[in-house]
Amino acid sequence: MKRNGCRVGLVLILITGLLFITGCWGKREVEELAPLISIGFDLGQKPNTYLVTGQYALPNKGAAGAEVKDWTMSFEASSLREAYEMTYKILNRTPFNGSVKVIVIGEDMAKAGFKDMLDFTQRFSEFRRTIYLVLTKGKAQDVLNVKLRNGEMPAMSIKNHLEQGDELSSFPTVRLGHYLTILGRKSTAPIMPLVKSIKSGDGGIEYKAEGKDGAEEIQLEGAGVFRGDRLVDLLTDEETKGYMWLENNVVHRFINTVGLEESKVNFSAHVLKSTTKYKVADTNGKIELQYQIKASVAVEEVLGQNEQLSETEWVELMKGAEKSFAKVIEKECELSIQKEKQLNLDFLGVGRHIEERNSAYWKTVKDQWAEKIADFPVSVNVEVTVHHSGMSNNSVINSTSERQE
Amino acid sequence: MERISTHQFMTLGAAVLMGTTFLPVASIATGAGGRDGWMSVLPGFAMVIPYSLMVLSLLAQYPNKNLLQISEALLGKWIGKCIGVIYISITGYFGGLLLSQCGDIYERSIMPLTPLWLFYLGGLLLVFYTVSSGVEVFARFSEIVFPMIVIALVLNIGLSIPRMEQGELLPILSEGLKPIFSGAFKIMPFAMEYILFLAGILTFLPNSKKELAQLKNGVWRAVFLVGILDMLVVLIQILVFGPEEVNRLVYGLLVLGKIVEISRTVSGVESLFMGVWLGASVVKISAFFFTVTWGLETVFGFKGVKWNLAVCAVFLGIAFGFVRGHSLFVEITLVDDYLILPFASVWIPILWGVSRWKKGAGVQ
Numbered sequence: 001m002k003r004n005g006c007r008v009g010l011v012l013i014l015i016t017g018l019l020f021i022t023g024c025w026g027k028r029e030v031e032e033l034a035p036l037i038s039i040g041f042d043l044g045q046k047p048n049t050y051l052v053t054g055q056y057a058l059p060n061k062g063a064a065g066a067e068v069k070d071w072t073m074s075f076e077a078s079s080l081r082e083a084y085e086m087t088y089k090i091l092n093r094t095p096f097n098g099s100v101k102v103i104v105i106g107e108d109m110a111k112a113g114f115k116d117m118l119d120f121t122q123r124f125s126e127f128r129r130t131i132y133l134v135l136t137k138g139k140a141q142d143v144l145n146v147k148l149r150n151g152e153m154p155a156m157s158i159k160n161h162l163e164q165g166d167e168l169s170s171f172p173t174v175r176l177g178h179y180l181t182i183l184g185r186k187s188t189a190p191i192m193p194l195v196k197s198i199k200s201g202d203g204g205i206e207y208k209a210e211g212k213d214g215a216e217e218i219q220l221e222g223a224g225v226f227r228g229d230r231l232v233d234l235l236t237d238e239e240t241k242g243y244m245w246l247e248n249n250v251v252h253r254f255i256n257t258v259g260l261e262e263s264k265v266n267f268s269a270h271v272l273k274s275t276t277k278y279k280v281a282d283t284n285g286k287i288e289l290q291y292q293i294k295a296s297v298a299v300e301e302v303l304g305q306n307e308q309l310s311e312t313e314w315v316e317l318m319k320g321a322e323k324s325f326a327k328v329i330e331k332e333c334e335l336s337i338q339k340e341k342q343l344n345l346d347f348l349g350v351g352r353h354i355e356e357r358n359s360a361y362w363k364t365v366k367d368q369w370a371e372k373i374a375d376f377p378v379s380v381n382v383e384v385t386v387h388h389s390g391m392s393n394n395s396v397i398n399s400t401s402e403r404q405e
Numbered sequence: 406m407e408r409i410s411t412h413q414f415m416t417l418g419a420a421v422l423m424g425t426t427f428l429p430v431a432s433i434a435t436g437a438g439g440r441d442g443w444m445s446v447l448p449g450f451a452m453v454i455p456y457s458l459m460v461l462s463l464l465a466q467y468p469n470k471n472l473l474q475i476s477e478a479l480l481g482k483w484i485g486k487c488i489g490v491i492y493i494s495i496t497g498y499f500g501g502l503l504l505s506q507c508g509d510i511y512e513r514s515i516m517p518l519t520p521l522w523l524f525y526l527g528g529l530l531l532v533f534y535t536v537s538s539g540v541e542v543f544a545r546f547s548e549i550v551f552p553m554i555v556i557a558l559v560l561n562i563g564l565s566i567p568r569m570e571q572g573e574l575l576p577i578l579s580e581g582l583k584p585i586f587s588g589a590f591k592i593m594p595f596a597m598e599y600i601l602f603l604a605g606i607l608t609f610l611p612n613s614k615k616e617l618a619q620l621k622n623g624v625w626r627a628v629f630l631v632g633i634l635d636m637l638v639v640l641i642q643i644l645v646f647g648p649e650e651v652n653r654l655v656y657g658l659l660v661l662g663k664i665v666e667i668s669r670t671v672s673g674v675e676s677l678f679m680g681v682w683l684g685a686s687v688v689k690i691s692a693f694f695f696t697v698t699w700g701l702e703t704v705f706g707f708k709g710v711k712w713n714l715a716v717c718a719v720f721l722g723i724a725f726g727f728v729r730g731h732s733l734f735v736e737i738t739l740v741d742d743y744l745i746l747p748f749a750s751v752w753i754p755i756l757w758g759v760s761r762w763k764k765g766a767g768v769q
Contacts, residue, residue, distance in 0.1 A: 006710075010534050098673065125514050128672070129664050130568075177646065177664060181570050184649025248571070356572050359579035 030059055034071070034091055035099035038155030040140030041117045042106035044076040050109070050117055051076050052083035053141045055155045058093065070153045074141050080120040097126035101159040103133050103176070104195065106140035110224060110231035118229070122180060129177030132162050135192040135224040135231065142215075146197045149207065149216045158195055161220050166251035169244050169271070170237065171220050183228065187351035187369055191243065194222040194234060225339075225347045233343055235336070242336025245293055245329055246348050246380070248276035257324040258303070260331070267321045268301035272387060280357040287361055288377040289350055291333065295382070297325060299389040306397060314393050318386045326382040333380045341374045350378060406469070409609055411616055413544035415623030417606075420547035420554070422453065422599040423631045424689030425503070425682065427558060428510065428656045430592070430635045431642040435651045438588030441578055442648065443639040445585045449592025450632035456600045456749070457624040459757040460607070461617060466760055468612040472604035472753075473703040479759045488752065489704035493697055495744050496601055497716065500693030501723025502737050504528055507686040509730045514659045515679055525724045528687060529717055535691045536698060536713055540609045543691055550684040557681040558634055561658065562641045564665040564674075569644040594741035597749035602692045604753075605699035655734075694720070 040053035052075050057068040073090070077083040087095055103121065105114050121127045136143045146154050165173045171193040182190045197215035200207045209216055223240045224231050235243065244250050253271035257263070274295040281288045299321060309317060340348050351369050355362040365372055409417065434442035434449075460472065467475045473492060477485025508524035535543050610620060642657045645664075651657050662675030697716050701707040727733040 006537065007534075010530065014530060125517065125663075129660065130666060130672075177568070178570065181573070181645075181647040181650055184647045184653075186649075352572070355579075356575035359576035363579075 028094060032093055033096045034058055034087075034093035035096045037099060037153060038102045038104060038144060038158075039080075039100060039121075040074070040104040040106065040136075040144045041109045041114055042074075042139045042141055043108045043112055046076065049076050049078050050080075050083075051106075051139075051141060052080060052117075053104075053144050054083070054087060054095070055144050055153060056091070056095070057099070057153065057156075072144055080117060097124065098128065100127060100131050102155045102162075103131055104140040104143055104155075104158070105133065105135050105192070107135070107137055107231065109140070110135055110226070113229045115229040118176075121176060127176075129175060129180070131176045132159060133174045133176055133179055133192050134158060134162070134195045134220075137194065137196045137234075143195060143197050143218065146215050146218060147211065148218065149210060154218055157218055158220070161218075162193070165220075169250040169253045169274075170241050172223055172240070172244065172247070172249065185349070185352055187346055187355070187366065188349040189232075189345040189347040190226045190228075191235075191347045192224050192226065193220055193240075194224055195220050225343060225345055227345060232345055233339075235339060238332050239335045239339045242332035242334070243348065245274070245276060245333050246291055246336060248274075250274040250276075250295070255297070255325055255328050256301070257321070257328055260324055260328055263324070264304045264306075265317070266303040267299050267324060268303070269297035269299050269321075269325060269386070272296045272298055278353055278357075280354050280361070282358070282361075286377070287354070287358065288379060289353055291378070291380045293329060293333070293380065293382045294385075295325070295329065296385050296387050298387050302389070302395050305395040308394050308397055311393070314389075318389060322384045322386050325384040325386075329382045329384065330380055333382075337378050337380070344370060344373050346373050348378075350376060407539055407541055407609055408611055409541055409544045411611065411619035411623055413541075413548065414606075414610060414620055415627055416551050417544045417547040418599065418603070418623060419627035419631050420551040420685070420688045421602050421692040422450070422595070422627055423551070423554060423634070423685065424595075424598070424692070425506070425510075425685050426595045426631075427635055427638045427685075428658055428682070430595070431639040431651050431657045432654060433591050434588045434639045435643060435648045437591040438584035439580065440574065440576075440643065440648045441580065441584045442588045443574075443636055443643055445588025446592055446636040446639055447629075447632040448585065449589040450596055450628050450635065452589075452593050453596040453599055453628045454624060456596070456753050457603060457628075458621060459753050460600065460603050461620055461624070463757060463760055464607050464610060464612055464620075465614075465617055466764070469608055471607045471699060471703060472756065473700060474608075475760075476752075476756060479756060479763065486704055489700055491748060492601070492604070493700035493704065495740070495748060496693045496696040496700065497719055498723060499598070499737075499740050499745065500690055500697060501720040502727060502733065502740060503686070503690045503693060504532075504720050505724035505727040505733050506737065507683070507690065508724065508728075509733055510656060510659070510682065510686070511679070513655065513730060515676055521728060522725075525721055528683070528690060529720060531687045532691045532694050532720075533713065533717055535687070536694050537710065540606065540695070543695065546691075547688055550681075550688055553681050554685050555630075555634065557678050558638065561662055561665065561678055562637050564667065565641050565645055565661050568664055569641075570647060573644050573647045574640075591742075593750075594746045597745045598741070600749045600753060601745065602696055604749075605696045608699075655730075690720075 034056045036054055037057050038055040042051035044051045054073055056071040058071050060067045060069060075083040075086040077086060084095060121131065144154050148154060148157055162173050165171060172191055174192050179190055182188050196219055198205055198217050198219050199215045200209045207217060221237050223235045225233050225235060250271060254268065255271065256266065256268040258266045274293065276291060276293045278289060278291045281290050336348065340346060430446065434445055438445045463472065463475055467478065473485065473489045476488045504525055507528045508521040511524050512521060535546055638658060642651045642661060645661060646654065646657060654660055659675065662678045665674050666672045694716060698713060701712055727736060
């Protein structure tokens with residue numbers, strides 16, 4: 001009897017306790033929240049300040065479906081929390097950080113170092129380590145304020161681009177967690193994809209602009225190499241592609257042989273599959289890192305083919321195409337390796353590869369690794385297999401008279 | 406006399422041994438053993454086996470007595486009582502620290518604005534209810550909670566696989582075997598926490614010859630199940646974060662829970678995991694609450710609801726004394742390394758050795 005009384009008492013206490021849980025009293029409706037989608041970091045004008053740009057997706061009250069409004073604002077503050085305080089003073093909703101997808105780092109900020117700005121995002125529990133990090137040429141504020149022609153929020157556009165990155169495999173995808181892991185490796189230099197806003201006419205891209213001036217599209221191309229949290233240099237598109245091959249990050253790619261060598265016939269192909277392996281070879285005491293890339297491609301364009309070929313000739317043409325594609329890949333990789341040596345920064349993780357495969361040797365060189373990068377021998381061997389050349393063999397051939405003209 | 410079955414002993418033992426070890430185990434193992442730290446987890450937990458075998462052999466020799474009573478019988482009344490006081494002090498203090506950790510886990514990770522007392526009081530109410538209901542109810546509670554912990558851990562580990570970084574585990578054993586020994590030494594206090602619980606629960610265990618064999622079997626199973634699970638927890642964290650990051654993170658598994666995404670649509674599942682971790686926390690705190698009540702009853706003859714309430718008050722007092730999370734961590738490590746580990750690792754072999762010697766010499 002006494003025991004039952006005790007149990008009833010405990011149950012009553014638990015029920016009363018439930019009523020005091022903040023979830024019951026401190027509830028917030030979705031419309032009262034301001035989900036933060038992106039944060040941009042730039043240097044502030046005053047000393048020791050930062051220009052923090054927040055891009056929020058405000059859900060509309062009573063709106064049907066998932067209707068959201070873009071609300072982007074920049075604050076000059078000495079810390080991220082101060083920028084939040086300034087946001088609270090203006091926005092009549094509670095900022096929510098769990099929804100952040102992208103952090104955009106401005107060029108000046110990246111050159112000065114952004115470690116302190118990132119501290120809040122890796123410390124405060126609302127943020128997730130799956131947030132993407134991107135570097136931008138110019139100011140992060142400008143990129144986040146671009147009015148895209150398709151009406152999409154710039155942050156969502158960048159995020160969608162990054163998530164579809166495997167289709168193109170021409171830029172790295174870096175999440176906050178990955179960046180922190182790379183920093184922990186010490187010998188490897190972090191890398192970040194480069195995003196830039198483009199105006200009509202920039203880089204051979206033209207579109208019908210709706211505004212008078214200013215960029216209305218965003219492009220992901222190239223990457224930035226960092227020493228810790230400081231930007232050292234930018235990689236070109238080709239160097240970044242080389243990095244992608246060597247890092248075994250190529251899922252699908254488009255490659256072409258145009259401009260490779262003086263050849264009447266050129267090819268474009270779609271990479272179906274690619275695998276990069278490496279080994280640390282010891283040849284008579286000389287340690288070398290050897291990359292082995294194997295790629296399977298489908299030829300999708302044959303340019304400059306003006307003659308009908310027999311089946312055996314076509315086989316020979318495709319064998320030639322395989323060699324040309326291998327040269328293209330090799331060139332991209334070589335450019336990337338050259339850049340690494342030129343910068344003396346191991347963004348390819350060569351040192352880490354040596355440590356993985358030959359830790360005894362690594363122990364002898366790790367303390368002088370920064371000086372050894374430039375001279376350390378790295379070789380690349382590429383094998384390309386053309387699976388097929390699409391729905392037809394021979395290209396469309398002009399009539400004999402037209403060919404003679 | 407209340408008894409638990411051999412199966413209940415195994416699940417209860419596994420639940421107590423596991424407790425919330427999966428939260429700090431990765432940073433402890435990598436802190437001491439670096440990249441190879443994951444290999445030190447199983448050897449660390451395996452220390453439970455020789456100690457448990459010693460304790461169970463004492464049970465066979467002194468049925469229906471806990472180790473405090475056996476200490477009095479073997480070492481004399483006053484030495485036995487002194488050991489009892491140390492036992493009560495250590496387990497009581499550690500139980501309070503674990504209650505404080507329960508609040509710290511939630512405040513740090515998903516409920517930063519909820520008052521700490523709510524976690525303390527809520528957790529303690531569950532613990533109090535379990536303790537008041539007796540060992541058998543505690544064992545049944547563990548039989549329900551432990552499988553949930555295992556499932557949640559396996560899900561958390563499995564769903565984190567897409568986030569693995571290339572080659573983080575390599576090179577293996579580049580520093581030789583030293584990191585494994587260092588890591589295992591840091592993991593050993595977890596094993597000794599379990600031994601302290603085992604020391605008290607002996608009176609509730611069956612003690613026929615056949616059942617003793619089953620109990621030994623249960624210890625082996627519990628150790629390997631928990632050891633392997635915790636090893637996988639460390640392994641996946643090294644693979645996802647890298648050893649440097651694992652060492653830097655306070656509760657790596659909670660961070661791992663936060664990065665779980667299912668097909669880019671479902672995220673934020675860490676809250677579900679957190680519910681299960683509360684169950685694990687309650688099991689561990691209850692275990693130490695039990696050890697205090699058993700100690701009080703054996704040494705001073707104090708038992709009943711009012712003494713349970715007094716223990717609650719002590720636990721709450723200790724928890725409120727450690728609202729600074731960083732100090733709490735230091736204190737838990739100090740108690741583990743400098744109180745629990747030396748106390749249990751010396752006490753049990755001495756007791757076992759003296760009993761063997763007395764048996765051999767024919768001393769009663």
